[in-house]
Amino acid sequence: MRVFTWKMEKEGARRNVVRPADGEAPSIECLPDQPSNIEWVLTAMINRLLDDELDSAVSIGLGGCVSPHVGIHRDDLVELFRMERDGRIYVTYAQGQWQQVHFIGRMPTLDVAKGVRARLVAHGQALSEGRNCSVRVAGEEGLIGDEVVIFALVGSGPLFAQEPAA
């Protein structure tokens, strides 16, 4: 899986590639106060998917500490987050045939992060409405520790074909 981080800039956002084999957790930028800036990231991501004209999906979620092994496959799972506490190791994986993970930014609190995630999902759904791209929430649990990071899983191709409307 390809791993990306994002850096906010005055007039948009810039994408950085992370090499999964580095063995170090990528640094994730704190997001700016203005939520509209965060939507630049998703807009850029979805526009690129729509340009490709392939069936695609974006799954937006919240996580804790990004794993030093992020992007590494284990069976049918891809590692995203990892944290050790009290002798136990908590790992969150992505399941499914996702091709990219984008770490959009770090949030100050879980409540703020949930609000931003809801806003991003709504924004993404509005952008992709009537197109061959679906936008959804990745999962509801798995946050451990003090850090809250917003991420998006991206996949495209026949596996992500939209189900026909009933």
Place this chain on the structure above:
Amino acid sequence: MIQVHWWKPGRQEGSASPFGRPETVSDQLDVAERAMRSLTTWNSLNDLAVYVTVGVDPEHAIEDAGDGLHALARHSDGDLVHVTYVANPWRHAHVLFRTIDRVAAMGAARYLAAVGHEVGHCVNDDAERFEAEGQPPYFVWVLTGELPEKVVDAVPAPAKAPSLLSLAAEE
């Protein structure tokens, strides 16, 4: 290195012995339960933990459990999967139950885990479903060994017996 013990029915009704072979492990749940109670009690008294597993290839799985991280709980959450691991703490494996019935194997694993929770330091997730994959026969086995002290802390401490001094004071 994890030592493997294959349990077989004992000479007395309802008893079992940890000196069998894979093919001598029985499908008698009451015998497996007695063994489980005995194992869990002994290990809990020594602040050790037990962990119940179901599958088709205990020897291979037990060998794997000796390396790296051991999954304690797994939870599916939309496009995500959350897994809790502990670094391998296991020293012994006890194979208690053998059957060709997949559903029976899963039920036995759930039952034995419930017994483990009732008796002592069983670290399986309460909601674990014990899915068995592959071709029969299916086995249920119990790993025992040292776990991080926090696992022990999570279990209510047994009540201490009152001292003679306090009894005297109550009178």
